[in-house]
Amino acid sequence: GENVEQHPSTLSVQEGDSAVIKCTYSDSASNYFPWYKQELGKRPQLIIDIRSNVGEKKDQRIAVTLNKTAKHFSLHITETQPEDSAVYFCAASLGTGNQFYFGTGTSLTVIP
């Protein structure tokens, strides 16, 4: 099955700096890559996703890039704010009729 690796496991940045979280996947058939944010004690929530036919997607301060050849995708958060502090999970899916494979999570701390 698919194997998703996520790095780093913890990340601390100063407020206003950028944060980058990287994930790799093993199955070249995976075609959907979402990112979920989980605040302390809360449920995971989708923040951005990308499909394999797109190389980059942006939503305000958040962007995701995908390199299909290298089988890796990254989450970029610019101008970080304290409310960005959370655990972030990447995931991969083969799409129709298949399951989601999550990374092990990155705990991001934004220092005011």
Place this chain on the structure above:
Amino acid sequence: EAQVTQNPRYLITVTGKKLTVTCSQNMNHEYMSWYRQDPGLGLRQIYYSMNVEVTDKGDVPEGYKVSRKEKRNFPLILESPSPNQTSLYFCASSLSLSLKSEKLFFGSGTQLSVL
């Protein structure tokens, strides 16, 4: 309000005592799934269901059962819980994986402790 409802939020039980964690969604979603979250291991899929009466094993199905008799409900059953099933459990649903509507809506989680 559109939501995924899980019950209970917290559960302490003893080894071998059968339990059920309920999950219900009111969004007419086809796809439902269960995950367990453990420190350092992220979210691991236990079972998933593409539609009524269709269920499949995820990565860690051992010791769990599910059923999907109605579209809205997807209970997780632990027939004989063991301490290694102590974990935070999440139910999730999405409209339909086949319609490019894969966004997962998660329940609020169930913290299970098996003594």
